[in-house]
Amino acid sequence: MSQNHFTLSFPLKSPVHAKLLAQQLPPLMPGLFRANDAIGTVHYSRFTVLSEKTLLFLGDFDGEFGQLMADLARQAGPVFDAIFQHVENPPSSPVADNVDRFVEWTASQLIDAVNLYSAYPSVSTKDIKALASAADVTGGGELNPFLVILPIKSKLAFIEVKLILRIRGSGTTKDLDKVGTPHFAQFVPLEDNQIGFFTVYDGSFDKYIADFTKNIGEVFDLIFKFTKNPPPSPCRKHLQEFIDFAAGANRAPIGFYQAYPGLSVQDIHALIADSKPQSVSA
Incomplete structure (x- = not known):
């Protein structure tokens, strides 16, 4: 099953509706989480308010988009009913x-990512849960979402960045593999000539950004040539400035x-490695 x-x-x-929705969404999230658990194909999901005119809903999942949306409609309908009170x-x-x-409707509102990354593209949510259960492994780490919005200087620059x-x-996939802590990552073109960089990663923010600049900083150095008010480049030589910039551009x-x-x-x-049959030498 593909991711x-x-x-x-x-x-x-x-x-006004954007502000109200930001207040009303958090109490609805337990219902969405139960729905995701019941569906069993969602790895990660999160909402964020992009602007006064847009709410984003992001997810990493197994299978087909249409099937997931149908499952969400059946399992989490009240959550979306509440959201749609604020939607045009x-x-x-x-x-x-x-x-x-x-x-x-959701198919019409889907934004195609420029590129996608997965640290473990060959396994499904159910596979991972089954492997962890069989090995009696429970996670003790800290995972965080990273939702960075980069404002690009112009429409022409926006096209260039894409x-x-x-x-x-x-090359970006190889670089993210070297970082070793991102689970999923996407560059997504957004309204008003903006690029979203969305990841789920392990550990602390500062360490993630430090590891990030060593391995994928060159990509951001390229993007920053087209970004409004960028931090100094190259990123790896201006780590604290990049950390400060990323923290400011990160959405809750x-x-x-x-x-x-x-x-x-x-x-x-x-x-995954432990689940594979071991070769036997002669």
Whole structure:
């Protein structure tokens, strides 16, 4: 079963609705988490308020987008019913009674990522949970979402950045593998000539950024040539400035769901390696 990512854009009615939604969403998250657990194909998910006019919903999952959205409509309909009270031209409610409409609407609001990264692309959520259960391993680590929004100088520069990211796709994957702590990562083009860099990673923010600059700093050095008010480059020589910039550009997540809490990238790699048949020498 292939892994996928979604970034959904919810167009909000007004700045007042954006503020209300930011207050109303957190109490709804336990219901969404239970739905994700029941569905069993979501690795991670989170919301964030991008602007006064847009709410983003992000997720890393197994299988097909349409099937996941149909499952969410059935399992977490009340969550989306509450969200749609603040959304321009929403689909029919209640969502649970209008599954097909919900699937069609979410497909129309899906933003395609420029590139995708997974630290363990060959395993599903269910595989990881089963391996951890069989090995009696429980995660003790700290996982965090990183939701950085980069404002690009112009439409032309925005197109240039997307081209750079596409060309450098496989190189970015290798660089992120070297970091060793990101689980999933995406560069996503957003409204108003912005680029979102979204990851789920292990450990502390400062250490992640320090490791990040050593291995993938060159990508950001390229992007920063087209970014409004960037930090000094190269990143690896201006670590504290990059940490400060990243902290300021990072958006607060709402409802960070984890299918296998506390399991680090290295934990998961070890579980996968231990599950493979060992070769026997003659």
